[in-house]
Amino acid sequence: MSVTTSSVGRSLLTVGRRRQLTAGLLVTPALGLILLLFMIPLVRLIVHSFTTPTLGLQNYSDALMDRTTWRIIRITIEIAFECTAVSLLIGYPVAYLMATSSKRATKVILLFVLLPFWTSILVRMYAWMIILGTKGMINDALLAARVIDDPVKLLYTRFAVILGMIHYLLPFMILSLYSTMTGIDRDLMQSSSTLGASGWQSFWRVYFPLSAPGVFAGSLLVFILGLGFFVTPALLGGPRDTTMPMYIQQRVAVLQFDQATAIAVVLVVIVLILFAIYDRILGFDRLFGGLGT
Amino acid sequence: MASRYPRRMLWFCCVPVLLYLVAPLVIVVPVSFSSASYLQFPPPGFSFRWYESYFSDRSWIDATVLSLQVGVTVVVLSIAIGLLASIAMTRYRLPFSGIVRVMLMTPLIVPSIVVAVAVYSQYVDLHIIGSFWGIVLAHTVLALPFAILLLSSGLQQLPESLEEASYMLGAGRLATFIRVVLPALAPSILSAVLFAFITSWDEIIMVLFIGGTKGQTLPLKMFSYLRTEINPTIGAISTLLIGLVVLGVILSVILGWWRARRRSNKAAGILVR
Secondary structure, three states, rough: OHHHHHHHHHHHHHHHHHHHHHHHHHHHHHHHHHHHHHHHHHHHHHHHHHHHOOOOHHHHHHHHHHHHHHHHHHHHHHHHHHHHHHHHHHHHHHHHHHHHHOOHHHHHHHHHHHHHHHHHHHHHHEEEEEEEEOOHHHHHHHOOHHHHHOOOOOOOHHHHHHHHHHHHHHHHHHHHHHHHOOOOOHHHHHHHHHOOHHHHHHHHHHHHHHHHHHHHHHHHHEEEEEEEEHHHHHHHHHHHHHOHHHHHHHHOOOOOOHEEEEEEHHHHHHHHHHHHHHHHOOOOOOHHHHHHH | OOOOHHHHHHHHHHHHHHHHHHHHHHHHHHHHHHHOOOOOOOOEEEOHHHHHHHHOHHHHHHHHHHHHHHHHHHHHHHHHHHHHHHHHHHHOOOOHHHHHHHHHHHHOOOOOOHHHHHHHHHHHHHHOOOOOOHHHHHHHHHHHHHEEEHHHHHHOOOHHHHHHHHOOOOOOHHHHHHHHHHHHHHHHHOOOHHHHHHHHHHOOHHHHHHOOOOOOHHHHHHHHHHHHHHOHHHHHHHHHHHHHHHHHHHHHHHOOOOHHHHHHHHHHOOOOO
């Protein structure tokens, strides 16, 4: 009896082993690709920043002694923060409207949100350029209406960068908020007004706290994405709107690769810290939660 | 009744935001048919000259073809690799599955400029700057996390009893996979295909570094044009690209209708029987 049990146990074990082996084999191509073309290059970049041209913190002290670096870090964080704040402010009402409207209205709004989401970023950059340029539509209209005598500089400013970035980031914010709001029981609002709360009161004291996880998730996601922006500041910004990603690209372009690696590592560390916070509080799988839609 | 007024206020706040999202895309279209050689609004006359200048320029067509080839290859690779990994993560007890999952997702989190610089220095050492497969593999790294995310959540929602039933009825692993799992997973695969394609088709930062002179994809060429001048040819291309997205949206709406109708027809058929 005991012999059979143990042999069954052993064969079960080998079956388990074999299944684990199969699983390992199935995941190998994906892991191999990520390892070869992502992990190893990234580790090499980090190692490079500490070892070339000399061993030590040379690249970092060079970068951090330079006042330009600090200005660029500040500008990057400022822009990301402004984008996050405005996206939240204008995205919240839209997400709320979607969550509380009829199915058909929600679908129409979703279409408006997803259309830019699917459109190439360069197409959108071009659109903003023809809207904001010196010979662009806004200036044309203002000149024709004689509001101004000379074209106003709108393109290649911080304003243009923020406008273009929010246009990209807003769908992420709205989808994050929306995916939380669909889980909120709408009867709660009803009960709170039955109990005598005014519309504003039941919104601020019942609905808003319940939507807080979405506010947090959306804001953090938009902030993280905002830190990594390259195309928009490069095309719509002026020389004073250089962000960290742009600075990294410029360093590489003028063959100052060593300094570039140090700044790249700083950027990665900032993003990973923020991401760890996201993971701690909301969990990893919440990221890009609205992806399926 | 009391909620009527705030409701109207809410719409009043939201409509400008929705217009802000869509208006730039609408504005591109009339400008692309302008006969003016510089930007002028409203356009002084109607012409196809910018479309002609796109279709007759060998370098623009080459860039488009290259982008298409890269995009399709990235889709095939990332779906194949992603599907295998997703099966391992949802149907097997994968050792260290937590770490594996995080590792596979990190390319989504690290800013692509950093990935681009890292991959660039790797490619310089390997002498594959500007090579087709170099671009394809780099794009696959960016597309793979999306594919795995969508495919594994699709597999998770698919009841395993379906596969078990197929095994019980005598089907082998491969037959079950091809005839049961794949058809049921089709919607997830379709959205993974879309995400993977768009990731590559739209990608600019990576190719800016590793594209070199030979790897001129469509976004890279558009980017370098936009950096120097606002060329109306870009307007024509943009309109074509927006047209593609609108076409895709219309197709997906029709597909949704069709699926819903088929489902309700089936339900009606069962009821009749």
